[in-house]
Amino acid sequence: MTEKIGIYLCECGPNIASKIDLDRLAEDLSKLDDYKDKELIIKKHKLLCSVAGKQFLEEEINDNKLTHMVCAACSPRDHDSTFINVCKKTQLNPYLYTIVNIREQVAWVIPDMEEATDKALKYVHAGMNRVLYQTPLEEKQLDSNPDVLVIGGGMAGMEAALSTASKNRMVYLVEKTDQLGGRSSSLFGLLPVQGENLSSLQRKIADVKKNRFIKIFMNAEVERIVGFMGNFEVLLNAKDNDGILELITGAVVVATGYDLFDANKLENISYTAEDNVFNALELEAMINEKKKVELRSGKEVNSVTLVHCVGRGEVGYCSKICCNYNFKISNYLQKQGIKKITHLVRDICAPTKTSQKFQNSVIDNGAEVIYVDSVNIDGEKLTYKSRKGEEVKLDSDMIVLATSTIPTKSTKEISKLLNLDLDEAGFFQEAHMKINPVSTNIDGVFAVGSAHGPGSIVDALVQAKAAGGKILTQLIPGQKIIPEVKVSEVLEAYCTGCQTCLQVCKYDSIYFDEDKGISVVNEAICRGCGNCIGSCPSGSIRSKHFTNPQL
Amino acid sequence: MTKKFEPKIISFLCKWCSYTGADLAGINRSQYPTAVLPIKVMCSSRIDPVFLIKSYLRGADGVLVGG
Numbered sequence: 001m002t003e004k005i006g007i008y009l010c011e012c013g014p015n016i017a018s019k020i021d022l023d024r025l026a027e028d029l030s031k032l033d034d035y036k037d038k039e040l041i042i043k044k045h046k047l048l049c050s051v052a053g054k055q056f057l058e059e060e061i062n063d064n065k066l067t068h069m070v071c072a073a074c075s076p077r078d079h080d081s082t083f084i085n086v087c088k089k090t091q092l093n094p095y096l097y098t099i100v101n102i103r104e105q106v107a108w109v110i111p112d113m114e115e116a117t118d119k120a121l122k123y124v125h126a127g128m129n130r131v132l133y134q135t136p137l138e139e140k141q142l143d144s145n146p147d148v149l150v151i152g153g154g155m156a157g158m159e160a161a162l163s164t165a166s167k168n169r170m171v172y173l174v175e176k177t178d179q180l181g182g183r184s185s186s187l188f189g190l191l192p193v194q195g196e197n198l199s200s201l202q203r204k205i206a207d208v209k210k211n212r213f214i215k216i217f218m219n220a221e222v223e224r225i226v227g228f229m230g231n232f233e234v235l236l237n238a239k240d241n242d243g244i245l246e247l248i249t250g251a252v253v254v255a256t257g258y259d260l261f262d263a264n265k266l267e268n269i270s271y272t273a274e275d276n277v278f279n280a281l282e283l284e285a286m287i288n289e290k291k292k293v294e295l296r297s298g299k300e301v302n303s304v305t306l307v308h309c310v311g312r313g314e315v316g317y318c319s320k321i322c323c324n325y326n327f328k329i330s331n332y333l334q335k336q337g338i339k340k341i342t343h344l345v346r347d348i349c350a351p352t353k354t355s356q357k358f359q360n361s362v363i364d365n366g367a368e369v370i371y372v373d374s375v376n377i378d379g380e381k382l383t384y385k386s387r388k389g390e391e392v393k394l395d396s397d398m399i400v401l402a403t404s405t406i407p408t409k410s411t412k413e414i415s416k417l418l419n420l421d422l423d424e425a426g427f428f429q430e431a432h433m434k435i436n437p438v439s440t441n442i443d444g445v446f447a448v449g450s451a452h453g454p455g456s457i458v459d460a461l462v463q464a465k466a467a468g469g470k471i472l473t474q475l476i477p478g479q480k481i482i483p484e485v486k487v488s489e490v491l492e493a494y495c496t497g498c499q500t501c502l503q504v505c506k507y508d509s510i511y512f513d514e515d516k517g518i519s520v521v522n523e524a525i526c527r528g529c530g531n532c533i534g535s536c537p538s539g540s541i542r543s544k545h546f547t548n549p550q551l
Numbered sequence: 552m553t554k555k556f557e558p559k560i561i562s563f564l565c566k567w568c569s570y571t572g573a574d575l576a577g578i579n580r581s582q583y584p585t586a587v588l589p590i591k592v593m594c595s596s597r598i599d600p601v602f603l604i605k606s607y608l609r610g611a612d613g614v615l616v617g618g
Contacts, residue, residue, distance in 0.1 A: 075574045076591070104577030110585055119585040126588075504596075530597025 002039050005128060006066040008057060009044040010073035012103055019107035021117045025072075028121050035128065041066070049079045054086050061090040068131045069097040072124045075104045093136035100127035141480040144230030145250040148471055150174065151222055151414060152255035154182020155201070156449025156460035158208045160253040163468030165213035168477040172247055173208065174217045174236060176410065180205045182257050183450075184457055188287035191328050193354045194457075217241055225252065225417050226508070228522075229444025230475060250475045251444045252418065253467050254428065255460075256410040258450035261311035261403040269310070269377045269401075276380055277399045280325055292336060295397060303340035303396040304333055305382060307375050309347070311404035317425055319454040322402035323349040327362045329400060334365050341367040342394065344375055344384055352456070405454045418445055419508055427453045438467045446470060488521050488532055490541050495519055501532035501541060558612035560587045563602065565595045569617025587615075594618065 007029060011017035026042045041064055047053050048071060061069065069092060071083050076099045087094035102120045110116040146169045150157045153175030165171040179185065181201055189196045208214055220238035227233050234247040260279055263269045271277040276295050278286070287293060293301050306326045312318060323345075330341050348369070350356040363369060372384040383393050407426040415422050421429040421441045428447030431439040438446050446467035449460035490501075490510075495518040501510050502519060509526040510519050521532075521541075533541045564570035570591050576583065592598065595618020606614045 075577075077571065077574060101574070104574040105589060108577035108580055109582055111582060115585045122588065529594035530592065531594060534597055534599050 002037065003067045003132065004039045004041065004064060005035075005068045005070065005131065006060055006064060007040060007042045007070045007072065007124065007128065008048060008060070009042070009102075009124075010048040010053070010071065011044060011046050012074060012107075013047060016073070016103050016107045019110070019113060019116050020102060020120050021113055025117055025120055025124070028117075029124060029128075032125060032128075048073055049082050054082070057083065057086045058089055061087070061092045066092055067096065068134075070100060070124060070127045070131055071097070072100040072102045072120065072127070074099075075101045093138075095137040096131065096134055098127050098131045098134065100124050142230065144475060144479055145232075145248050146475045146477040147172065147247075147249040148251045148253060149222075149225075149232065149234055149247065149249040150253045150255060152176075152182065152257055152410070152449070152451065153180040153208075153216070153218075154255055154257050154449060154460070155184050155204070155457050156257075156451075156464045157182070157253065157255035158204050159461045159464035160255060160446075160448055160467050161208055161214050162204070162211065163465050164251075164253075164471050165211050167213065169213065169475075171214045172217065172234075172236075172249060173214055174220045174222060174238075176219070176221055178218055180208060180216070180218075183281070186281060186288065187284045188332070189328075190457070191324060191354075191358060192331065193358060222414065222417065232444065251446070251471045253464070253471075254411075254414050254418075254420070254440075254445065254447045254451055255449045255464065256408050256414055256451040258405040258454065259408045261315060261406050263310050263377075263401050263403050266311065266314065268374065271377060271379055271399075275399075276397060277377065277401065279401045279403050280322070280329065283329060283400055287332065293333060293338070293398070301333075301338055301397045303342075304338060304398045304400060305342045305344060305394060305396040306330060306400045306402065307377075307382075308343060308345040308402050309404075310375075310401045312346070315404045315406060315425060317404075317454065318347075318349055319402075319405045320349060320351050320459075321405065321454060321456050323359065324351070324355055324456070326400070326402045327359045327367075330362045330367045331358075331365075334362070334367065339366065340396065342396065343367060343369045344372045344394075345369055346372065352458070405450060407451065411451050418442055420445060420447070423453075425453075427451065438463050439470065444474070488526050488528060488530065488541050490519050490521055495541075496537075498537060500535055500537060504531045504535045557584060557586050559610060560613040560615055561606040561611040562587055562589045562615035562617060563592050563595065563598050564589050565618035566591055566593050569595075572617070 009022045009026060011022065022044045026044060029042055030040060045053050045056055048057060073079060080099050083097060083099060084094040087097050100123050102123055106116055106120045106123060110119060148164045148169065148171045150161045150171060150173045153173055157173060158180060161171045161173045184201050189198060217236060217238040219240050220236055222234060223237050224235040225232055230250045232249050232252055234249060236245050236247060238245060260281055263279065295301055306329065308322060308326055326343060333341055350359055371387050373387060375384045377399060382399060383391055386392055419442060423429045428440055428451055430437050431441060438448055440447050448463040448467050452463060497517040499512055499519060502512060509522045510532060511522065513520045564573055573589055595616050598616050603614050
């Protein structure tokens, strides 16, 4: 059977037609020597992507019974999918069509019409050659699981669970410790503008516990996760729930929280557990437990120095929450009747719309703010270097350190389990700061709360809700997933089983079949990058739609 | 009169970055010689060294791998 290739030249309004002589292009194409034995149908159209254009293509394919189609038009980024959808309506397999980019990469970059037409000829000719090497591919459908695994039972994790749990969607909430609430539950209260006490946290914990579509695993850790969006196989080590158990979920939300930087790691700070030096969380815990602030000896406190930005220079980022909570502590101390309160700051961060007003109110009530260059702490002796360069000694009964928030150990472990990218500081890297702020480099995996970067409880709740929204729209119960078709495949006969491809695959989509002694590609995970193909010593891996002859 | 030599350059462009970059060049109406011929790949890691040799054997003066 002779191939019947339909070649459609798009004028794209004046965009292409004014730069490329499409009539000459059509004529030259019809005279190509190597296509003498093939049947060519060459036509031009004003705008192929328009409703009329799509109708025109559909009729052309059906009336002429095309075996292949080439559309010379814009970038595949714009309308490749448009023309693929046209093919899907006809008998022509979409993988027997190709788009040739004669707008962005020819018409718009070459001012001379003759030259541009010559180049377009080469381009379309190459497209015709390629399309003849292409083979029809079929899309597969896979069952998708709508359930959600949430790792971390803090504010962010609980909110993500609450926003996704429903009749058709189970949520498995995994918490490492024996209580829900995360770091927030160790605080004595929230900022006064947020309602001070922790009743909102208690309410959330109660909501999670009574929701019958949320299954909570306490004292549990994730041992292994493999899979892809719609089908993650999870291995849990849940001591309270019969030990090791297996789950299948469609999405994963990682909310592994934060730790505090150890101030003793700094050269200019050294203190012991007997000294009256506390990090903020230790002080919060004390207030929570004793309902007041006192010295380690149990004696009354008359003066407190709060040091901001401890470790900020070393970690390389502002932790965003410390200024606010230091002023919150200050506010508490003032209420307890402590008169001498000093804040040593390098900069003040007032990140939300209420922060500045709140911080100023504490300052107006008598808290002193001193701008310093550096702070030295040796035991309970504190000196600071002022902005003028003077060394000043500052005596106080108690020192409170606002140390930087840093990623937890769990964050690192989970990133290894799931192959998630971390940023320079070790927090989860978002897929795109503005376009996809809570997604990660792996489809179906979301990072929320402080595991994603330093932030307030409000930030954590917003991120958790955003991730919940993504899951609700991406994983619809009962919907099938259609994986990428242009993936790699291993030609069994040639594979020597060297496993080089397993090491180079960035998505962990290749596994080794021990029985057959060969590598096998999981098509649902493969993104078709071709890293394995380039590195296969025996040439046994092939990319569907990007084979060597096609290129 | 001989024509001025213009090198023929085959460029393998990653679909996600450099191919998009080439599109951007078009959108910005930048101009570059006609002798650059792009080939789209899913990722620059797809490039087999054999492609480079083949390009030269078939008359390319230079090969650019963008990714």
